[in-house]
Amino acid sequence: xxxxxxxxxxxxxxxxxxxxxxxxxxxxxxxxxxxxxxxxxxxxxxxxxxxxxxxxxxxxxxxxxxxxxxxxxxxxxxxxxxxxxxxxxxxxxxxxxxxxxxxxxxxxxxxxxxxxxxxxxxxxxxxxxxxxxxxxxxxxxxxxxxxxxxxxxxxxxxxxxxxxxxxxxxxxxxxxxxxxxxxxxxxxxxxxxxxxxxxxxxxxxxxxxxxxxxxxxxxxxxxxxxxxxxxxxxxxxxxxxxxxxxxxxxxxxxxxxxxxxxxxxxxxxxxxxxxxxxxxxxxxxxxxxxxxxxxxxxxxxxxxxxxxxxxxxxxxxxxxxxxxxxxxxxxxxxxxxxxxxxxxxxxxxxxxxxxxxxxxxxxxxxxxxxxxxxxxxxxxxxxx
Numbered sequence: 178x179x180x181x182x183x184x185x186x187x188x189x190x191x192x193x194x195x196x197x198x199x200x201x202x203x204x205x206x207x208x209x210x211x212x213x214x215x216x217x218x219x220x221x222x223x224x225x226x227x228x229x230x231x232x233x234x235x236x237x238x239x240x241x242x243x244x245x246x247x248x249x250x251x252x253x254x255x256x257x258x259x260x261x262x263x264x265x266x267x268x269x270x271x272x273x274x275x276x277x278x279x280x281x282x283x284x285x286x287x288x289x290x291x292x293x294x295x296x297x298x299x300x301x302x303x304x305x306x307x308x309x310x311x312x313x314x315x316x317x318x319x320x321x322x323x324x325x326x327x328x329x330x331x332x333x334x335x336x337x338x339x340x341x342x343x344x345x346x347x348x349x350x351x352x353x354x355x356x357x358x359x360x361x362x363x364x365x366x367x368x369x370x371x372x373x374x375x376x377x378x379x380x381x382x383x384x385x386x387x388x389x390x391x392x393x394x395x396x397x398x399x400x401x402x403x404x405x406x407x408x409x410x411x412x413x414x415x416x417x418x419x420x421x422x423x424x425x426x427x428x429x430x431x432x433x434x435x436x437x438x439x440x441x442x443x444x445x446x447x448x449x450x451x452x453x454x455x456x457x458x459x460x461x462x463x464x465x466x467x468x469x470x471x472x473x474x475x476x477x478x479x480x481x482x483x484x485x486x487x488x489x490x491x492x493x494x495x496x497x498x499x500x501x502x503x504x505x506x507x508x509x510x511x512x513x514x515x516x517x518x519x520x521x522x523x524x525x526x527x528x529x530x531x532x533x534x535x536x537x538x539x540x541x542x543x544x545x546x547x548x549x550x551x552x553x554x555x556x557x558x559x560x561x
Contacts, residue, residue: 196288198311199295204497204504206271211246211504213494214267215487216277216287218255223279227252230301230487232476233468234276237488240471241495245504248491253278257286264290272296274497274506276490279483281307288312297506299490301483308530313511315490315524317460319347321534322438323354323408324361325458329538329550330434331362335405339368341387341419342410351410351438367404380419388426407433412440420451430454442482447545458536460521461552468520489519515556522552 204211215234217227231250238248249272251263260283264275268290275291278284281304291298292311300307303316327338338359342348352369359366372383387407407428409419420435435455437446442459446452468488472480496517498504516525516533523535538550 196292199293201295201507202273204273204506205245206273209245210271211243211498212267212270212272213246213248213274213276213491213498213506214264214270214272215248215250215491216253216260216263216267216275216283217250217487218259218279219250219252221255223255226279226481226483227255229478229481229484233472233480233484233488234491236472236475237491238495241492241499243495243498246495246498248276248494253283255279255283257282260284261286261290263287268294268296274299274494276487276494277301280304284312297508297511299493299511301486301490305531310530311508313508313526313530314532315486315493315526316532317439317486317521317534318531319351319410319438320354320531321536322458323351324358325536326436326438326456326538327355327358327364327406327408328362329456329458330406330436331364333434335434336364337404337406338364338366339387339404339407340366340370340410341383341407342369342371343415344371344373348410351408355408355410377418380415381422384419384422384428385426388423388428405432405434406436408436408438410438410440412438412443413445416440416446417449417452420449420455423451441541442539442546444545447541447543452541453543455541456538456549457541458538460534461537462548464518464520464522485520489517489521489524492519493517523554523556525556 206212217230218224219227234248249267251267253260253263260278264287273296275287275296275298278287279301281302284300284302284307288298288311298312299315300312301316302314303318308314340352340355342352348371356366370383370387372379409416437455437457439459441457465485468485469480497506497510512526512528516523524532526532535553537548537552539546540549
C-alpha cells in the first residue's frame with residue numbers, strides 16, 4: 178500500500194495553447210463522495226493493458242479501505258477523441274481528480290477539459306511536453322535512470338562516456354539526458370552514435386563507428402578516443418543485437434562498462450552473454466514483488482509493468498483523500514516534497530509536472546540481475 182511522508186520511508190500535429198487552471202474543484206462532492214476518474218483504453222488494441230491497469234487500481238482501492246472514495250473507469254478507446262470524451266463525461270459526473278490516460282496526445286486532450294474545471298491530472302504518459310499546469314506524470318522517465326547509472330559508473334571510476342541510441346524520440350531524450358548526467362559528475366561524453374530504421378545494417382554501422390571503424394559524427398571537436406562506459410538506450414532484440422556486435426568491433430566488456438536504462442529490466446537481457454556485467458537503473462525489486470504477488474492472488478495472472486503505475490496512482494488518490502487536514506487533490510498536495518512510496522519504490526512529483534524516483538542499480542548476471550546499489554528509502558539526503 179502506498180505510504181506518504183517518507184520520513185520513515187502518430188504525430189498529432191501542433192497542440193493548441195494550454196488552457197489555464199480554473200478554481201480548484203473540491204475533492205468531496207455534494208453527496209459526500211470522492212470521485213476519481215480512471216481513463217484507460219478498455220476497448221481496442223490496448224484493451225488488455227487497460228483492463229490490467231484497471232484491476233491494479235481497484236486492488237489499491239480495496240486495500241485502502243476508503244469508503245468515500247470511488248474509482249470511476251472511463252474508456253478512452255486508445256484515441257485522442259475517446260480520451261477527450263471520457264474526460265468530459267467524468268468531469269460532468271463530478272470527478273475531482275483524473276488518473277490517466279496513457280499517451281501524450283491523449284493527455285493533452287484530457288488536460289484541455291480538466292484545467293478549466295480546476296481538476297488535476299495524473300497521467301501515465303512519458304511525454305514531458307504535456308507536463309505542468311495541472312498535469313503530473315507518474316510514468317517512468319529516462320532522466321533519473323540515466324543520472325543514477327552514470328553516477329554509479331562515475332563512482333566506480335568511469336570518466337569518459339559514449340552513447341549508442343536509436344534515432345527516435347526515446348533515443349534522442351536519453352542522449353540529451355546523458356550529456357547532462359555526464360556533465361554533472363565531471364565526466365566527458367566523447368561520442369554519440371545513432372542508428373535509424375535500417376535494421377541490422379544501420380545498427381552494425383553505428384557500432385562500427387563507435388568502435389573506430391568510422392568517423393565519430395557527434396564527438397566534440399572531432400575527438401574520437403576510447404571510453405570507459407557506453408550507455409545503450411535500447412531494449413529487446415535490438416539491445417541484444419547491439420551487445421553481440423560490440424566485441425566484433427573491438428569494444429570489450431570489461432574493460433568498457435555497458436550501461437542501460439529501465440528497458441534492460443527484461444529477463445531476456447540476462448540471456449545475452451555480451452550484456453553480462455552491464456549496469457542499469459530501475460525501481461527496486463522488493464516493493465514490486467509484493468505488488469505482483471497481491472495482484473496474482475487477486476486476479477490469477479502476473480501484472481504488466483504499467484499496472485504498477487495504475488496501482489500507485491489509485492493508492493496516491495486514497496492517501497490524499499484520507500489526509501488528516503481534509504481530502505485534497507490540489508497541486509500542492511500532489512507535489513508533496515516528501516514524496517510517496519508505492520509498488521515501484523519512492524517517488525515524488527516536481528513543480529514542472531515531472532517526477533523523481535528512488536532507483537536501484539542492477540548488474541546483469543547469468544540468468545538474472547543483482548542489485549549492486551540499493552534504492553533510497555527517502556528523498557532526504559538521497560542526492561536528488
